[in-house]
Amino acid sequence: MNRATLTLLALLLICALSLVAAQQRARKLFIAQERAQIEERRLNQDWLRLEYEQRNLSKSARIRDVARNQLRMSPISPERTLYLKEAK
Amino acid sequence: MRPVGFSTTPNLVLRLPMWRSRLMLFLLFFVFMMLLLRAFWIQGPGNAFYEAKGVRGTQRELELPASRGKILDRNGQVIATSLEAKSVIAYNDTVPDDLAADKVQKLASLLQMNESELRKKLKEERKQVFLKRQVEPAVAQQIKQLEIPGIGLNNEYRRFYPEGEAMAHVVGFTNVNDKGQEGMELSRESELAGHPGQRRVVVDRLGRVVEEMAILQLPQNGKDLNLSIDSKIQFLAYNAVKDAVEKHHAKAGGAVVLDTQTGEILALANYPSYNPNDRRYLTGEQLRNRVLTDTFEPGSTMKPLTIAIALEKGAVKPDTNMVIGAKYLVGPKPITDTHPYGNLTVAQIIQKSSNIGTAKIAMNNLSAEEMWDFYTAVGLGQVPKIGFPGAVAGTVHPFKKWMPTDQARIAFGYGISASLFQVARAYTVFARDGELVPLTIERSPDFKPGTRVLSAKTAIEMRTMLETVTEPGGTATKAQAEGFRVGGKTGTAHKLVGKGYGNKYRAYFAGLAPISAPRIVVAVMIDEPTGGSHYGGDVAAPVFSTIVSETLNTLNVLPDNKVKQMVLQDKSPEEIRTANVQTQQVVLKR
Numbered sequence: 001m002n003r004a005t006l007t008l009l010a011l012l013l014i015c016a017l018s019l020v021a022a023q024q025r026a027r028k029l030f031i032a033q034e035r036a037q038i039e040e041r042r043l044n045q046d047w048l049r050l051e052y053e054q055r056n057l058s059k060s061a062r063i064r065d066v067a068r069n070q071l072r073m074s075p076i077s078p079e080r081t082l083y084l085k086e087a088k
Numbered sequence: 089m090r091p092v093g094f095s096t097t098p099n100l101v102l103r104l105p106m107w108r109s110r111l112m113l114f115l116l117f118f119v120f121m122m123l124l125l126r127a128f129w130i131q132g133p134g135n136a137f138y139e140a141k142g143v144r145g146t147q148r149e150l151e152l153p154a155s156r157g158k159i160l161d162r163n164g165q166v167i168a169t170s171l172e173a174k175s176v177i178a179y180n181d182t183v184p185d186d187l188a189a190d191k192v193q194k195l196a197s198l199l200q201m202n203e204s205e206l207r208k209k210l211k212e213e214r215k216q217v218f219l220k221r222q223v224e225p226a227v228a229q230q231i232k233q234l235e236i237p238g239i240g241l242n243n244e245y246r247r248f249y250p251e252g253e254a255m256a257h258v259v260g261f262t263n264v265n266d267k268g269q270e271g272m273e274l275s276r277e278s279e280l281a282g283h284p285g286q287r288r289v290v291v292d293r294l295g296r297v298v299e300e301m302a303i304l305q306l307p308q309n310g311k312d313l314n315l316s317i318d319s320k321i322q323f324l325a326y327n328a329v330k331d332a333v334e335k336h337h338a339k340a341g342g343a344v345v346l347d348t349q350t351g352e353i354l355a356l357a358n359y360p361s362y363n364p365n366d367r368r369y370l371t372g373e374q375l376r377n378r379v380l381t382d383t384f385e386p387g388s389t390m391k392p393l394t395i396a397i398a399l400e401k402g403a404v405k406p407d408t409n410m411v412i413g414a415k416y417l418v419g420p421k422p423i424t425d426t427h428p429y430g431n432l433t434v435a436q437i438i439q440k441s442s443n444i445g446t447a448k449i450a451m452n453n454l455s456a457e458e459m460w461d462f463y464t465a466v467g468l469g470q471v472p473k474i475g476f477p478g479a480v481a482g483t484v485h486p487f488k489k490w491m492p493t494d495q496a497r498i499a500f501g502y503g504i505s506a507s508l509f510q511v512a513r514a515y516t517v518f519a520r521d522g523e524l525v526p527l528t529i530e531r532s533p534d535f536k537p538g539t540r541v542l543s544a545k546t547a548i549e550m551r552t553m554l555e556t557v558t559e560p561g562g563t564a565t566k567a568q569a570e571g572f573r574v575g576g577k578t579g580t581a582h583k584l585v586g587k588g589y590g591n592k593y594r595a596y597f598a599g600l601a602p603i604s605a606p607r608i609v610v611a612v613m614i615d616e617p618t619g620g621s622h623y624g625g626d627v628a629a630p631v632f633s634t635i636v637s638e639t640l641n642t643l644n645v646l647p648d649n650k651v652k653q654m655v656l657q658d659k660s661p662e663e664i665r666t667a668n669v670q671t672q673q674v675v676l677k678r
Binding site: 027030031034041045051055056058059060061075077083085 | 166251297298299319638646647
């Protein structure tokens with residue numbers, strides 16, 4: 001075995017090891033990405049759920065109920081409304 | 089005895105035939121050759137099977153979920169949304185038979201099921217049994233923590249409808265498989281539905297995804313749908329109809345509100361209704377979208393249409409005087425009015441809703457063809473093109489089949505049928521100075537050009553006449569809305585029961601507001617009012633009034649009628665504004 005062969009062998013070994021390392025890194029990154037995607041989905045769902053809850057709390061039936069019964073408000077009527085026209 | 093040498097046993101002297109050892113050699117060679125061939129086969133051409141086996145161990149195809157689109161109202165408020173839920177599945181060959189009793193009990197209580205019912209489901213012959221569908225995520229998490237082998241959770245969606253009953257007929261609902269069944273959910277299924285994708289991944293020993301090989305199909309989320317409905321107006325229209333149905337002990341009711349400028353449907357309410365979030369006790373009666381799917385004889389609400397043709401032709405003018413009388417004989421049965429009138433002008437015929445007057449105008453001045461042409465031009469007898477399932481066309485028989493008695497009765501709304509929606513649409517002609525507006529249920533807030541069917545002059549004359557209906561002396565003073573000039577026409581139609589007219593009625597009111605610059609058309613129908621009056625002017629007109637004043641307030645339309653101000657106003661609006669500006673400046677100076 002001469003020196004050239006030994007150098008090539010060493011190079012081959014280094015390449016093989018770095019391939020393994022790269023593979024490992026790729027998998028780790030992939031898993032991180034997967035996790036982030038799941039998190040994204042979860043947050044999306046949370047957002048939809050909150051949007052739904054907000055809508056549930058702000059729907060006309062509830063507002064009318066709260067305004068009339070808790071806040072003792074009454075509907076507006078034109079005779080008690082002051083209409084301001086925009087100046088032209 | 090002669091000694092026998094070690095290497096010279098007598099057995100060895102025995103000579104066997106040569107062929108036996110040859111055969112042995114050949115057999116051995118043959119078996120080895122077979123093994124070798126098999127090895128070659130597995131490595132070479134027969135490889136696919138084993139490769140597939142290997143792939144199955146490490147590769148999986150997974151679904152990429154896609155969600156159904158939301159349905160939003162014109163202001164972007166959610167009226168239907170999909171939230172994640174789980175379905176609980178039992179793989180019955182994996183579930184142990186001797187499952188601990190307390191676990192079964194816990195599972196049953198989480199699923200809100202009977203314990204014996206659950207046990208029966210777990211003993212079913214089928215491999216997979218759905219224990220419950222659309223379970224809330226929090227409950228599903230608790231089920232997972234029970235760690236019962238063979239109980240799995242699958243992702244799915246559940247649809248929620250925050251507006252509930254008020255919006256039920258417009259939006260409709262989906263089934264457990266997230267497919268539209270009614271309303272917009274059904275008619276826009278193809279746009280709303282999401283299409284799940286698929287990807288191939290590599291999994292490790294424990295089934296965790298470690299690498300993505302390929303995306304076989306990209307997931308496609310459903311599109312959001314923006315309706316023209318205003319949930320506030322829808323809510324108040326629904327409540328107005330509901331209150332009237334309850335007050336008059338009626339069978340049902342419906343109302344529709346149209347924006348005359350954009351052709352958008354602002355509200356479409358029906359009562360009785362149902363809660364789309366809980367459909368366990370649903371009946372067909374509740375499901376009916378009466379505004380669109382029920383046809384009826386429009387009765388007096390047809391009179392303005394008939395008289396508009398005569399005005400357009402120049403055959404009569406609003407102040408043309410006519411002899412009415414107590415009876416008008418066309419065909420076997422005389423036409424009568426609720427009160428006998430002597431002479432009426434054309435405007436008064438509308439104001440008092442005279443059957444005889446309308447029939448006389450039609451018989452003396454109009455041909456059957458002219459009437460048919462106009463009714464068809466305003467959309468009667470045709471399915472409204474708004475993409476709603478079950479919308480009906482109503483009937484306008486071909487004019488060639490009309491006998492004189494038919495023509496006289498069709499003139500005031502008997503012998504033809506239409507849905508409330510069609511009547512409302514026809515009235516946009518008066519609101520839009522003679523143009524028929526294309527209607528839409530999707531949000532599109534631009535002014536829409538219409539198709540001209542009447543001259544502006546006729547339409548404006550008709551508006552003035554319709555306003556007199558709601559003024560003292562008209563049939564619908566109860567239609568007046570605070571602060572706004574309104575106009576419209578009452579209708580009270582005898583319902584067809586079997587072959588004749590029974591003692592049941594439908595009360596209508598169709599009208600527009602404000603008269604000075606019409607912004608909305610509202611049509612109201614109350615079916616079979618029983619407590620007291622059954623007239624459109626008494627039953628349907630008050631509903632119209634409520635809907636109009638509240639809708640116009642919601643839309644920020646300025647009143648066009650004189651209002652007695654209750655607000656103490658010692659400053660003019662300009663003064664108030666400058667006063668505000670001054671206070672602001674003071675604040676700034678400090």
